[in-house]
Amino acid sequence: DFLVFDMWSKAGLAGKKAPTVTLRRTIRTYGGLKDEDRIFTNLYLDGKGGSPYLDGALKRGDWYMTKELIEMGPDWIIDQIKISGLRGRGGAGFPSGLKWSFMPKVSDGRPNYVVINADEGEPGTCKDREIIRADPHKLIEGTLIAGRAMRAKAAYIYVRGEFYRETEVLQRAIDECYKAGLLGKNACGSDFDFDIYIHRGMGAYICGEETSLIESLEGKPGKPRLKPPFPANAGIFGCPTTVTNVETVAVAPTILRRGGAWFAGFGKPRNSGTKLFCISGHVNEPCTVEEEMSIPLRELLEKHCGGVRGGWDNLLGVVPGGSSVPVLPKHLCDDAVMDFDSLKDLKSGLGTAAVIVMDKSVDIIRAIARFSEFYAHESCGQCTPCREGSPWLHHVMQRMVTGDANVEEIDMLEQLAAQIEGHTICALGDAAAWPVQGLIRHFKPEMVDRIKQFQEKKRVAQLEIRDEQIKREMAEQDRHREIFN
Secondary structure (H helix, E strand, O other): OEEEEEOOOOOOOOOOOOOEEEEEOOOOOOOOOOHHHOOOOOOOOOOOOOOOOHHHHHHOOOOOOHHHHHHOOHHHHHHHHHHHOOEOOOOOOOEHHHHHHOOOOOOOOOOOEEEEEEOOOOOOOOOHHHHHHHOHHHHHHHHHHHHHHOOOOEEEEEEOOOOHHHHHHHHHHHHHHHHOOOOEOOHHHOOOOEEEEEEEOOOOHHHHOHHHHHHHHOOOOOOOOOOOOOOOOOOHHHOOEEEEEHHHHHOHHHHHHHOHHHHHOOOOOOOOOEEEEEEEEOEOOOEEEEEEOOEEHHHHHHHHOOOEOOOHHHEEEEEEOEOOOOOEEHHHHOOOEEOHHHHHHOOOOOOOOEEEEEEOOOOHHHHHHHHHHHHHHHOOOOOHHHHHHHHHHHHHHHHHHHOOOOOHHHHHHHHHHHHHOOOOOOOHHHHHHHHHHHHHHHHHHHHHHHHHHHHHHHHHHHHHHHHHHHHHHHHHHHHHHHHHO
16 A cells, blocks of 8 residues: 655745655554464474473473562562553453452451462363463463462462363473472572462353352352452452463463563554464364464464365354354454454454354354353353343243244343343353344344244144145045935
8 A cells, every 4th residue: 555645845835846755554464473472382282392291391481580580579570461461361351460460469467369260161262271281381380470470379270170181281280390399488499489279170160250260169159259349359268369361371471571562562452462262163174273363363264274164155153252252244254353352343252262163054043042051051040130031041042943933032032131131240141141142133134034934834834734624524524424315
């Protein structure tokens, strides 16, 4: 692109033709992350060294100058995280530096805790388990750094119970760190003491919510707490606590080594950094891959996944951030950009960056009904709108799959979703409502057609039944005539 400006003189050159100046406009593009800028270099156990354990981690640059980073102090660490623009990678996208700064700077006698959410129950999401499986030392070192930033003395890593082998890898990596003096008393040779404990969950989706996770850690049923008080004031065991995601803390050491400004140089403003994208569904090569934030969706799929099965024109829709965010139809996917703000503008969300691709072979109504079934099953039942509303959504969606409904019920379904959204203690109610809202927003004609097809089949069937009944009655009358004659 070129911008042509006619530069007119202000003094002494009136009436004369001004020179023409041609300027080149630079358009910033996103994506195409270079290998040297990747943080997670061992996702498929093929990085330098390959091993997920300490020997391989040291070859990949983990634990380099960690003592010096710790000794820079909490304020410097938090400042660098703020400069980086890092936003939480667990789904909400809250600014991490700001969240970490909420922890008390002066102790009132209660210890501070860091809790790492490795529950990862969002359907379609498979990034945190890959970090734990293949790059656990990034998580451990990041947890240590986060603990220093928040003046904590211990951390709990709450791991989804189904991640059995991954937990074995993580525990072995933690044991290595204690043996090498990287954790425990005077961690990394500093004057900072820090311990890490693993806690296995039991696979409840609701325990991915931070206060439900805290309740579960304390041995109680996993049900969300009312806020306030927020965990930073009264979290686990009534002590100041910050709950943060695996990927969020795992990138922290690299940010500190390379500088917050380096991380902020990736992605659009307010959507900084690199991101792990989990791509599944109807692509030729499903994968988990690290890329720059704000990469176009189409480029992400075609560059790393071999494109949509059957070609881009065979695409029906994409769920861009896990099952809880609204689906995007193909015409929006053409220009969709993978970051928090861009997807919000499309009335969807980045969420956990779990990209679920659906081609035209998919029954989109049935797919969303399956999401509704999941959220109805996973509701903890504490809040009435979610306890009553999510099963109701599921039951209505089941009828929508077959078309056994009235067209007016589509608007009723939308109203029901709106009554659930924003009216619960945690976001599970929103997660149940949003997929249905997205379906109605973009695929309402398909729902109407399904209902009309069912009604037409029903009408034809009723006519056939009536005709058969008439034939039987006429045959019965003929039989009686023969008897009387």
